Amino acid sequence: MPFNLLVLSCLAYVVFLFAVAWWAERRAARGRLGWLQSPLIYTLSLSIYCTAWTFYGAVGYAARSGLEFLTIYLGPTIVFVGWWWMLRKLVRIGRRQGVTSIADLLSSRFGKSNLLGVIVTVIAVVAATPYIALQLQSVTLSFSVFASPTDEGLAPPGTEATAIWVATGLAIFTILFGTRNLDAKEQHHGIVTAIAVEAVVKLVALIAVGVFVVWGLADGPFDMKARIDASSIADWNLQPGRWAGLMFASGAAVICLPRMFQVMVVENADERHLSTASWAFPLYLFAMSLFIVPIAVMGLERLPAGSNADMFVLTLPLAEGQGTLAMLAFLGGFSSATSMVIVESIALATMVSNHIVMPVWLRLRPAKGMSGDVRRLVLLARRISIAVVLGLGYAYYRKSGGSATLAAIGLIAFAGVAQFLPAMVFGLFWRGATRVGAVMGLSIGFVIWAYTLFLPSFGPDAVIPAQVFAEGPWGLDWLRPRALFGVGAMDPLIHALFWSMTLNTAAFLIGSLFTFPGPVERMQGAAFVHVFDTAAANPRGWQRGVAEPEDLLVMSQRIMGDEDALAFFEAEAKDQGKAGYLPDPSPLFMARLERRLAGSVGAATAHAMMSQLAGRATVTVEDLMAVASESAQIMEYSARLESQQAELTRTARALREANDKLTQLSVQKDAFLSQISHELRTPMTSIRAFSEILTEGDLPAPMVAHYGRIIHDEARRLTRLLDDLLDLSVLENGTVQLNLGLTNLSQMIDRALASASHTKPERSFTIHRDLPMENIFLRTDADRLVQVFINLISNARKYCDSPTPELRISVRQKGGRVTVDFVDNGSGIPQDSQALIFEKFARLTDQTRAGGAGLGLAICREVMANLGGTITYLPGQGGAAFRVAVPLRLEQQVA
Amino acid sequence: MFLQPASYRRRRRRDAARFLPVLGLFLILLPVLWAPQDTPRRDTAPDGIYLFGVWGLLIGAALMISRALAVPGEDDDPDPDSDPGADQDLRS
Numbered sequence: 008m009p010f011n012l013l014v015l016s017c018l019a020y021v022v023f024l025f026a027v028a029w030w031a032e033r034r035a036a037r038g039r040l041g042w043l044q045s046p047l048i049y050t051l052s053l054s055i056y057c058t059a060w061t062f063y064g065a066v067g068y069a070a071r072s073g074l075e076f077l078t079i080y081l082g083p084t085i086v087f088v089g090w091w092w093m094l095r096k097l098v099r100i101g102r103r104q105g106v107t108s109i110a111d112l113l114s115s116r117f118g119k120s121n122l123l124g125v126i127v128t129v130i131a132v133v134a135a136t137p138y139i140a141l142q143l144q145s146v147t148l149s150f151s152v153f154a155s156p157t158d159e160g161l162a163p164p165g166t167e168a169t170a171i172w173v174a175t176g177l178a179i180f181t182i183l184f185g186t187r188n189l190d191a192k193e194q195h196h197g198i199v200t201a202i203a204v205e206a207v208v209k210l211v212a213l214i215a216v217g218v219f220v221v222w223g224l225a226d227g228p229f230d231m232k233a234r235i236d237a238s239s240i241a242d243w244n245l246q247p248g249r250w251a252g253l254m255f256a257s258g259a260a261v262i263c264l265p266r267m268f269q270v271m272v273v274e275n276a277d278e279r280h281l282s283t284a285s286w287a288f289p290l291y292l293f294a295m296s297l298f299i300v301p302i303a304v305m306g307l308e309r310l311p312a313g314s315n316a317d318m319f320v321l322t323l324p325l326a327e328g329q330g331t332l333a334m335l336a337f338l339g340g341f342s343s344a345t346s347m348v349i350v351e352s353i354a355l356a357t358m359v360s361n362h363i364v365m366p367v368w369l370r371l372r373p374a375k376g377m378s379g380d381v382r383r384l385v386l387l388a389r390r391i392s393i394a395v396v397l398g399l400g401y402a403y404y405r406k407s408g409g410s411a412t413l414a415a416i417g418l419i420a421f422a423g424v425a426q427f428l429p430a431m432v433f434g435l436f437w438r439g440a441t442r443v444g445a446v447m448g449l450s451i452g453f454v455i456w457a458y459t460l461f462l463p464s465f466g467p468d469a470v471i472p473a474q475v476f477a478e479g480p481w482g483l484d485w486l487r488p489r490a491l492f493g494v495g496a497m498d499p500l501i502h503a504l505f506w507s508m509t510l511n512t513a514a515f516l517i518g519s520l521f522t523f524p525g526p527v528e529r530m531q532g533a534a535f536v537h538v539f540d541t542a543a544a545n546p547r548g549w550q551r552g553v554a555e556p557e558d559l560l561v562m563s564q565r566i567m568g569d570e571d572a573l574a575f576f577e578a579e580a581k582d583q584g585k586a587g588y589l590p591d592p593s594p595l596f597m598a599r600l601e602r603r604l605a606g607s608v609g610a611a612t613a614h615a616m617m618s619q620l621a622g623r624a625t626v627t628v629e630d631l632m633a634v635a636s637e638s639a640q641i642m643e644y645s646a647r648l649e650s651q652q653a654e655l656t657r658t659a660r661a662l663r664e665a666n667d668k669l670t671q672l673s674v675q676k677d678a679f680l681s682q683i684s685h686e687l688r689t690p691m692t693s694i695r696a697f698s699e700i701l702t703e704g705d706l707p708a709p710m711v712a713h714y715g716r717i718i719h720d721e722a723r724r725l726t727r728l729l730d731d732l733l734d735l736s737v738l739e740n741g742t743v744q745l746n747l748g749l750t751n752l753s754q755m756i757d758r759a760l761a762s763a764s765h766t767k768p769e770r771s772f773t774i775h776r777d778l779p780m781e782n783i784f785l786r787t788d789a790d791r792l793v794q795v796f797i798n799l800i801s802n803a804r805k806y807c808d809s810p811t812p813e814l815r816i817s818v819r820q821k822g823g824r825v826t827v828d829f830v831d832n833g834s835g836i837p838q839d840s841q842a843l844i845f846e847k848f849a850r851l852t853d854q855t856r857a858g859g860a861g862l863g864l865a866i867c868r869e870v871m872a873n874l875g876g877t878i879t880y881l882p883g884q885g886g887a888a889f890r891v892a893v894p895l896r897l898e899q900q901v902a
Numbered sequence: 903m904f905l906q907p908a909s910y911r912r913r914r915r916r917d918a919a920r921f922l923p924v925l926g927l928f929l930i931l932l933p934v935l936w937a938p939q940d941t942p943r944r945d946t947a948p949d950g951i952y953l954f955g956v957w958g959l960l961i962g963a964a965l966m967i968s969r970a971l972a973v974p975g976e977d978d979d980p981d982p983d984s985d986p987g988a989d990q991d992l993r994s
Contacts, residue, residue: 073946077953081930084957088964089923091916232947241944247934254930282972286964293957300950 010154013337020338021180021345027204028184028197035196043200044276046283051203052270053288054210056083056261057295058138058347059145062209062340064413065296067317069303073243076414078250080296082257084289090281093262094271096435098281100538101272105606109268109427110358115610116434116535117442118528124362124611126446127427130453131265132355132396134423137464139351139400140407141416142344145317146173147404149340152318152325153333167405174401177348178394185353186389198349199274205342210294212339216320217298219332220305231301238304252501256418259425265354266347273354317413348397356392361609364388369615381565385608406465419464422504426452429512433519438532440515443522448515452507459488460503554620556589557838559600560883562616566607570819573881575603584657585664588882589838595653668842675846686728690721731862735847738869745873747897750789752825753781756816759796766801775815783818783825786896791870795878798863799829799889806887807833823895828881830888841880915970922963929956 031043042048061079068076086093106112110131114124147170184198225231235241261267275281306319310326321340324333368384407416429452430445467473471488479487489499491506524532556576563572573588579599580590590596597617604613697714700706706714737743760774785792803814815830836844847865864878871878876893930953938945 074950074953081953081957084960085923085926085930088926088960089920091919092923235947235950236944238946241946242938243946243949244939245933245937246939250934251931279972282968285968286961289957289961289964293954293961297954300946 010150013150013154016334016338017341020341021176024201024204024345025180025184028201031200032197040196040276043196046277046280046287048199048203049270049275049277049280050284050287050291051206052199052274053267053284054206054291054295055202055266055270055346055350056264056288057206057209057292057343058417059142059340059344060413060417061295062213062343063145063149063317063320064141064417065299066303066306066319067315067412068414069299070240070307070316070319071412073240074300075243075245075249075253076299077296078253079257079414079417080292082254082259083261084292085254086258086261087285087288090285093432093435094281094285095278096538097262098272098275098278100435100535102275102278103538104534104610105602107273107361107606107609108354108358109263109265109431110362111605111609111611112268112272113427113430113434113445114362115605116531117430117440117445118525118531119611119614120442120446120528121362121366121611121615123442123445123449124358124609125366126449126453128355128358128362130423130426130449131358132399133453133457133461134420134426135265135351135355135396136399136403136420137407137416137461138420139348139397140403141413141420142348143170143173143400143404144416145340145413146170146344148315148318149321149337152321153337170401170404174397177345178352178397180345181349181352181393181397182390184349186356186386186393195274195353198353199270202270202346202350205346206291208342209339210291212335212342213295213320214298215332216324216336217302219324219327219329220298220301224305224309224327225301231304234308235300235304238307240300240304240307246498248501249498252504253418256421256425256504259428260421263424263427263431264351264420265358265424266350269350269354269357348400352393352396353389355396356389357609359392359395360385360388361612364392365608365612366615369612369619381608382568406469416464418500419460422460422500422507423453423456425504426456426507426511429508429515433515434532435535437519438529438536439519440532441519441522441524442528444515444518444520447518448511448513451514452511455491455507455510456503459491459506460500463488463499554592554597554617556592557883558620559592559597560589562620563600563604564883566604566616575600584661587841587879591660671843672846679847683732687725690725694718694721731866735862735866735869738866738873741873743873745788745897746790747786747788749784749786752783752785752818752827753778755785755789755793756781756796756827759793759800762793762797763800763804766804770804770812772804772807773811773813775813777817780818780820781816783820783895785825785893787874787893788897791874792893795867795870795891796827796829798867799891802863803829803831803833803887807831809833809886820895824876824892825895827891827893828884828888829891830881830884830886832886835885835887836880838882841882844880845878915967919967919971922960922967926956926960929959 034040034043065076065079068079100106101112104112104115106115110124110127113127114120117123150169150173184201185195221228221231225234262271271281302319302323303316306314306316306323310319310322314322320336321333324330324336365381365385365388426449429448430440433440434445462470463476467476476488478484485491485493487495489495489502491502494502494506497505560572560576563575566572567575576588576590579596580587583590583593583596585591601613601617604616607613608616697718701711701714701718756776800814803812807814809832811832813832815828817828817830819826819828845864845868847862867878871891871893874893875897876891878892879890881888881890933949933952938949
């Protein structure tokens with residue numbers, strides 16, 4: 008096939024995947040996931056375990072070593088069939104703790120330690136490098152096999168150029184796909200769906216080639232068996248060490264690989280899906296492996312000696328003149344490679360940004376942690392990480408020469424990620440596992456893996472001099488990379504796996520036995536190990552009332568986005584029995600907020616950011632006793648007591664608030680009376696005085712006119728005051744007549760701005776509006792709503808104390824409601840006054856007597872109640888901010 | 903001694919789920935014992951059939967166990983009714 012046609016079909020396929028992902032994300036955004044969140048999609052997404060290594064490499068592996076390739080699929084089968092032991096617990100912990108990656112899991116298990124997060128991230132990135140190189144190599148090979156060097160169209164570039172194009176294309180694709188937004192829970196529905204589609208493509212392609220081989224080239228299964236018996240791999244060479252060791256490595260890898268952890272734990276939507284995957288995923292692996300040996304045997308039989316066995320899946324149909332089948336096989340291999348690279352680099356990028364970039368940034372600019380948009384920084388860090396990860400993969404491919412067999416490269420990565428296993432298994436099942444042990448085990452395992460397997464994989468004299476291979480460093484014979492401690496008879500891979508895992512585990516156990524875990528570590532340990540015994544107990548540790556809720560809100564908005572943060576705070580405040588957006592900083596609320604933030608930036612970073620506002624987390628004696636207590640009954644009893652106590656606390660708080668409000672209202676009532684008599688008396692006094700002067704007669708005409716105007720103005724002020732009072736009483740009684748009609752919101756705001764410009768006309772205001780969003784037709788009482796808008800805008804004009812005043816009006820439509828926010832850049836309203844501003848005659852300062860009687864916001868509140876909406880004060884927006892919410896369609900109540 | 907049949911059966915189903923990987927591991931490691939590398943027989947085809955057979959058996963058993971564990975109306979957690987000492991050795 009001409010090269011340009013091949014490139015075009017790859018691009019078309021990628022565009023198709025993009026469309027699938029986009030469609031799935033749209034459905035997810037509308038909350039209609041339906042079957043997109045089924046066990047089937049979950050199982051198919053798990054199949055990113057089968058990469059290009061499986062698709063191309065397994066056949067090559069079988070052609071070289073017979074049935075040994077099966078270990079790579081039997082190991083995961085054992086792990087999934089035994090899901091009740093390990094995976095069930097892992098998924099439950101992942102969901103309960105809001106884990107974002109395997110580094111996050113280990114760091115939060117061992118006391119939210121950031122050091123551990125960094126170590127795990129580094130190991131994962133280094134171990135993924137050969138694995139990504141494997142994908143690049145296989146795609147490059149398949150291109151060079153498939154593209155025919157013809158005169159027409161583009162000539163295929165050299166393999167190195169192909170590899171760099173493939174790496175760049177994949178990086179762009181992944182960045183577009185995976186880092187468009189920062190999700191609260193790190194779930195990517197679009198990508199999961201696209202991967203499920205790719206899983207079907209590669210399964211169908213491999214089975215199609217297999218069916219063609221068994222029933223097209225051979226004469227059915229019995230003939231195939233005869234051909235296997237006649238082939239060069241008829242008698243396979245089972246090496247017990249490799250048979251067991253590779254099964255162990257692949258079983259460990261299926262849990263520890265960052266991308267497997269991502270789809271299995273992080274993207275898991277329902278724990279019951281795992282129960283289906285326990286048999287369906289092994290079934291997928293079974294189907295993928297079924298035709299590997301026949302394809303290998305047929306390739307050895309039909310293709311010229313010396314052809315690359317890793318490409319049999321592609322070259323066999325090509326040699327037999329089956330162009331369509333070969334194209335399908337090519338797309339299958341392309342799918343396997345792309346899906347692996349996308350998910351792997353997203354998982355690694357999440358780890359790098361959460362465990363390396365964010366902590367460094369917080370350390371360098373601790374004060375700035377609360378300002379600036381953290382979301383942009385996180386996304387940027389992830390994009391760069393994706394590019395760097397792919398760049399490293401490409402560098403490995405170049406450095407290793409791109410000539411090794413696919414399976415050999417993949418196994419290096421497997422042995423690398425298997426280093427996480429001891430820390431993970433002991434962390435999940437043993438409360439005595441400590442952070443020091445985990446750090447020691449992981450570091451020693453990583454160093455040995457790198458020394459005995461990873462660095463030697465570049466070949467002698469590339470990184471490690473050939474002399475070291477032969478004699479050991481500094482002539483120390485027992486430190487030879489391939490024969491540690493003089494054990495030279497082992498297979499190099501098993502040698503590396505054996506020593507790294509043994510010393511890793513030993514260091515981990517010794518470290519754990521001889522050190523003492525800190526309080527946070529012990530609590531996290533108990534929460535992990537006993538995850539099934541405790542009903543969602545919340546870890547505590549934050550002191551009550553140290554942090555200002557408004558500061559917390561500002562910080563959360565930087566990470567979660569304005570809308571989500573406000574919604575979360577409002578729900579929490581409601582849960583505490585409070586109205587508005589600012590809950591009390593109770594330990595429970597702080598813990599929930601921390602977990603929510605951890606879903607976006609990882610446990611260690613979230614903990615550090617919270618500590619900046621709330622001081623160090625402390626663990627009380629009660630918390631430790633709750634951890635130490637083994638008896639479920641006591642815990643249940645105390646949980647019940649606690650919930651009763653929480654209920655009482657909530658009621659008491661509500662009562663206390665009501666009482667405070669009543670007291671304040673009583674004070675206000677007195678103030679109201681004196682205020683109203685004052686407000687009525689002042690104009691009355693001047694009217695009386697000037698009318699007395701007028702009755703005396705013989706005054707010049709201009710003076711008469713002047714005094715008459717004063718009397719008229721004062722009378723008007725009186726009338727306005729009385730009108731307001733009347734208006735308020737009508738609104739409060741609910742006997743107001745509404746004039747419903749369809750009106751454009753944009754026009755209403757125009758009208759309000761025009762009317763309000765008479766207030767303090769000497770101040771020039773900058774108004775920021777969002778005209779496209781404002782273009783909404785509302786069914787409501789336009790005059791009344793405009794009255795509210797005028798009031799808010801005039802207030803901003805009157806009270807905004809910024810030298811360059813600005814007013815931002817933003818409109819959002821959500822469900823059947825429209826919210827209009829009015830935010831200025833003044834100093835805002837102090838927190839203790841926020842509850843009062845909607846009361847009658849509440850004027851915060853008397854220094855700016857702007858002529859109002861303090862009835863404006865009270866009237867607004869009543870108007871909004873009559874319009875079926877609300878008006879609230881929004882804290883934490885950098886100025887005074889009011890949110891008006893109205894229903895899109897107000898139905899006339901039958902009075 | 904009185905046994906609640908329903909919860910007794912549920913616990914045994916969980917035990918079956920725990921035993922299955924052990925059985926699988928045993929069957930898959932079995933070829934090490936008959937040492938295909940030392941026999942003159944051509945082993946790839948028969949051993950392949952054996953391994954795929956074991957594989958199919960495990961998938962079938964896992965399917966049945968997963969169905970049995972997902973009986974509606976049963977709360978799958980917490981494990982208060984697990985046998986005392988069943989997995990105590992794994993906790994500190």
